Amino acid sequence: MTKLDGSNADRTHSEHTxxxxxGPVGDPQAxxxxxxxxxxxxxxxxxxxxxxxxxxxxxxxxxxxxxxxxRRAGLSVAEATLMSATxxxxxxxxxxxxxxxxxLPVATIVLTTLAVNLRYSLMGAALGPWLERLxxxxxxxxxxxxxxxxxxxxxxxxxxxxxxxxxLLGTGIAIWCCWVxxxxxxxxxxxxxxxxxxxxxxxxxxxxxxxxxxxxxxxxSTLVPWLVALVTAIVAAALVPGEWYILxxxxxxxxxxxxxHD
Amino acid sequence: xxxxxxLALDPLVVGVIVAMTLVTVLTKLGGFxxxxxxxxxxxxxxxxxxxxxxxxxxxxxxxxxxGGPAEWSAAGVVVxxxxxxxxxxxxxxxxxxxxxxxxxxx
Numbered sequence: 001m002t003k004l005d006g007s008n009a010d011r012t013h014s015e016h017t018x019x020x021x022x023g024p025v026g027d028p029q030a031x032x033x034x035x036x037x038x039x040x041x042x043x044x045x046x047x048x049x050x051x052x053x054x055x056x057x058x059x060x061x062x063x064x065x066x067x068x069x070x071r072r073a074g075l076s077v078a079e080a081t082l083m084s085a086t087x088x089x090x091x092x093x094x095x096x097x098x099x100x101x102x103x104l105p106v107a108t109i110v111l112t113t114l115a116v117n118l119r120y121s122l123m124g125a126a127l128g129p130w131l132e133r134l135x136x137x138x139x140x141x142x143x144x145x146x147x148x149x150x151x152x153x154x155x156x157x158x159x160x161x162x163x164x165x166x167x168l169l170g171t172g173i174a175i176w177c178c179w180v181x182x183x184x185x186x187x188x189x190x191x192x193x194x195x196x197x198x199x200x201x202x203x204x205x206x207x208x209x210x211x212x213x214x215x216x217x218x219x220x221s222t223l224v225p226w227l228v229a230l231v232t233a234i235v236a237a238a239l240v241p242g243e244w245y246i247l248x249x250x251x252x253x254x255x256x257x258x259x260x261h262d
Numbered sequence: 263x264x265x266x267x268x269l270a271l272d273p274l275v276v277g278v279i280v281a282m283t284l285v286t287v288l289t290k291l292g293g294f295x296x297x298x299x300x301x302x303x304x305x306x307x308x309x310x311x312x313x314x315x316x317x318x319x320x321x322x323x324x325x326x327x328x329g330g331p332a333e334w335s336a337a338g339v340v341v342x343x344x345x346x347x348x349x350x351x352x353x354x355x356x357x358x359x360x361x362x363x364x365x366x367x368x
Contacts, residue, residue, distance in 0.1 A: 061351045077268040079275050086283040095321065096282060106278055114285040116321070119314035121293025128294055143290045188268070200358040200365075203336060206329070207357035209322045210337045214344040214353075216315035225312040226319045233320035234327055249320025250313050258309035 038133045038165040048154070048170020055149050056174040060182035062090045065204040066097070067186020072201075073100035077187040084183035088147060088176060091212070092116040094205050095246075115247040123151045127168065130158045134165045145172025147179075148212075224260065225253035332364035 063084065070080035075097065087093055092113045099109050124131075124143050131139035146154075150171030157167045216222075233249030240248070302310075326337055340357035347353070 058349075058351045061354060065354075075275065076270040076272075078271050079279065082271070082276065083279045083282065086279060087286050089286050091318075091321075092282070092286065104274060104278060106274075106281070109278055110281045110285055113282045114289065116317060117286050117289040119317065120286070120289040121296070122310050122313065123293070124290055125293035125297035128298055131294055132298055139294065140291050143294060144287065146290050200336075200362040203333065203358055203361040204354065206322065206325050206333065206337060207340050207354050207361075209318050209325070210340040210357065211344045211350050211353045213315065213318050213322060214341055215348075216318060218315075222312070222315060225316050229316035229319040230323040233323045237324035237327075245324060246317060246320045249323070250317040253316030253319075254309040254313050257312045258305050261305045261308040 036161075036163040038130065038163045040134055040138050040165040042166075044164035044166030045170035045173065047164055048150070048157075048167040048172075049174045050170075051157070051167075052150050052153055052171035052174035055153065056171075056178040059090065059147070059149055059175055060178040062094070062208060063179045063182025064186035064189070065201070065208070066090065066094050067183040067188070068190035068201055069094060069186075069204065070097045070100075070183070071187045071190030073097040074102075075100070075187070077184065080187040081180060081183050084180050085176075087113070088145060088179060089113070089117050089120070090147065090179070091208070094208065098205060112246055115250065118250070120146060123148075127151070127154065127158070130165060131168075138165065138169075142166070142168040142172065145169060145176055147172070147175050150175050225257050228256045229253040330368070332361055332368050335364050336361035 066084065067077075067080050070083070070093075071077070075083070080097075083093055083096075095116055096109050096113055099105060099112060124146060127143075127146075131142070134142075146168060150168065153171050154168040157164065229249040229252060232252040233245045236245035236248045326333060336357050339360040340353045343356040344350070344353040
């Protein structure tokens with residue numbers, strides 16, 4: 001995974017206010033690329049696929065972890081694979097199988113999936129200046145395979161002035177193949193492995209999120225919202241049943257940021 | 263249900279997976295769909311931009327709070343490796359190796 005630079009707080013808010021045509025989350029550099037016609041072809045898909053392949057292999061590491069966790073939670077290989085093939089959202093899937101219990105807490109799982117994946121709506125919106133120059137089928141189709149890693153790669157590619165509109169789709173296909181393949185491997189192996197604590201597999205989720213947090217850290221501006229999220233989540237986890245603390249922590253941080261913003 | 267074992271497909275589980283897929287598609291497509299239609303104030307945009315990190319922290323906080331020194335130290339190892347190398351796989355291996363080691367010591 002690479003730096004999630006599109007969500008940086010240092011995004012220049014002031015420069016696009018005078019250009020409503022650029023879209024609400026317009027980026028100053030997008031205006032420069034505006035002149036070039038955007039393409040959507042096999043070459044773009046190929047370039048995206050090849051650029052993303054080494055990173056997608058890394059994503060395979062999470063896929064193996066997810067497959068093992070899913071199998072331990074009681075999902076079959078087929079169910080774990082189906083989830084990876086259709087949901088395509090690593091963090092949310094790992095959280096979901098952590099919540100897996102008998103009887104199945106359906107509402108909690110679905111709402112937490114929504115909460116964990118809400119960031120995708122921001123990420124998709126950040127790609128807006130380029131996506132809106134594609135046909136709806138091309139743009140919405142590409143967004144279906146958007147994950148953290150290929151979004152970051154695509155952001156970087158398009159910000160550098162590239163006109164490859166199919167880059168997101170190509171990178172997404174690479175992620176999808178590795179994610180689904182690794183899930184099958186992990187789920188198959190997961191049935192064999194014994195006590196997860198002995199191998200530290202129960203720590204995978206925490207380790208994944210610690211690594212994600214390091215990548216999302218943007219310096220001092222991040223400190224206050226993160227402290228708010230941390231305190232809210234810990235207090236809410238102790239007081240509120242279920243997994244609502246995740247959503248509450250996120251919303252509290254966003255609210256404080258809205259109030260703080262000047 | 264096809265059969266028991268590896269290929270089993272429980273209708274309820276498939277239903278949950280379909281619901282998870284629907285809400286995820288909603289988030290993946292919804293932001294682009296919505297933000298090209300409405301004007302978002304800078305203030306709201308600033309709030310939305312802290313959401314991904316805040317949600318990661320909100321998941322992590324209680325998870326780590328429930329752990330002990332072994333997990334906290336291992337989390338420190340992940341931060342260190344990630345910060346120095348920016349390599350996710352290396353960080354995960356380091357963290358998992360560290361937690362196994364620290365648990366054995368503790």
